[in-house]
Amino acid sequence: MQIDCDFDGGSIEILNASDPSSVALALRGDNAAEYMQWFYFRVRHAAGVACTFRIVNARQASYPGGWWEYGVCASYDGEHWFRVPTEHDGQVLAIHHRPERDVVAYACFAPYPTDRYEGLLDQVRASGQQGRPLGVFEVGKSLEGRPMNVIVCGDQGRSVPRVWIIAHQHPGETMAGWFMEGVVRRMLDEGDGVARGLLDRAVVYLVPRMNPDGCARGNHRTNAAGRDLNREWLYPDRSAAPEVFHVREAMQAGGVDLFLDVHGDESIPYVFAYGAEGVPSYTQRLASLEERFAATLERIDGEYQRARGYELDPPGKADLRLSSLYVAERYGCLALGLEMPFKDNANRRDPHLGWSPERCRRLGRSTLEAVLSCIDALR
Ligand SMILES: [Zn+2]
Known part of the structure; x- marks a missing residue:
């Protein structure tokens, strides 16, 4: 599996991606201020694999109320976005998804390119x-x-x-x-x-x-x-x-x-x-x-x-x-x-x-x- 956010509007920190069933990620935050909420990253070579992405610092987000009753957005083509099962325990935001294709993007909301x-x-x-x-x-x-x-x-x-x-x-x-x-x-x-x-x-x-x-x-x-x-x-x-x-x-x-x-x-x-x-x-x-x-x-x-x-x-x-x-x-x-x-x-x-x-x-x-x-x- 390969994860990156090196593109228009991308943002995430990759802490540990060695185990697809528990990938550790972190919100990166704005470049020059304390705000932190947005994320947008791409995953390759995980088709058919049951993945869990854990955003471990979700609690420290600027608007932690945003994680309750919330589903992360996902897309295979950047055009059609759907929600994926998302859990929040007050600390970590966990995304559970088995991608159907080789490339998939996850974001806080559908990005506007x-x-x-x-x-x-x-x-x-x-x-x-x-x-x-x-x-x-x-x-x-x-x-x-x-x-x-x-x-x-x-x-x-x-x-x-x-x-x-x-x-x-x-x-x-x-x-x-x-x-x-x-x-x-x-x-x-x-x-x-x-x-x-x-x-x-x-x-x-x-x-x-x-x-x-x-x-x-x-x-x-x-x-x-x-x-x-x-x-x-x-x-x-x-x-x-x-x-x-x-x-x-x-x-x-x-x-x-x-x-x-x-x-x-x-x-x-x-x-x-x-x-x-x-x-x-x-x-x-x-x-x-x-x-x-x-x-x-x-x-x-x-x-x-x-x-x-x-x-x-x-x-x-x-x-x-x-x-x-x-x-x-x-x-x-x-x-x-x-x-x-x-x-x-x-x-x-x-x-x-x-x-x-x-x-x-x-x-x-x-x-x-x-x-x-x-x-x-x-x-
Ligand atoms: Zn606003």
Whole structure:
């Protein structure tokens, strides 16, 4: 048996792989911060062998609640991901699997590959070259020099609402990448009424990958300098978190009327959103907009629910370093964080796949419909 993680987004430490029935592994952690959760590794030459992979430091993970009622994701082709039997005893995370093929990958959640992201950008560029109002703009570079890409949908010369959807600030939350694929593909679909409605009545800015360095490195939470980008929005440090600095500047140029920030939650097995009730300038108007968005999304997509989620912030106590809370305060606009599970949606369990790339994409598609339902009320 051969184990490696030397590829896009890979992360694991191999302690002892001499006995397939008890392979000792460890979470590696982010390159420049204490966060530790994400793993993604590949196993070769174990077809037909009953393997147990033991992640021995699972208890020390940043979100140990993420390991309960959780199944590790596995794939033979990097495209179709399924869950494998996983045990947690409060210390070790044990993966039990007899691979059917010579090469198999295991991951914390289905990884969103960089080449897939780049392919999506190429489709947008091609669509723009065919005369559709879609394009990709580089607004700056990440700390390690990767492009910070913003997809722009709609003619920017008009005085219409500006919608921003950003995702994947936390690199281990790869569900955000799949979600954005659903969003982008829908915007690319010429025959889609929701996409047409948005192109006619708004400019939609999409940032599918806020943290390209963290994604490439296989970090869970932070960028190459160890910064949690979703704590950088109030005073972005250009030298340590240029990713936020550049996107924030681009937002400033045209303003923001609706903002969504897409994430995954390690522990909570539901799809939910959090609003801006704790920002100092919160108003009844924002509360009504939040209600309208949430009620629409709940109606059109049964995965989304409002009964479970984070506790509400007390009035005035919001942490304005978070993107959606900063934006709500700065622009006085509807701004939400959207969370998907790593585990599954406990209201609609799928023991074989759990929360899956396809469900992320579908939710992305539905979210655009909820956005459209709010457009006329934004200004
Ligand atoms: Zn997150």
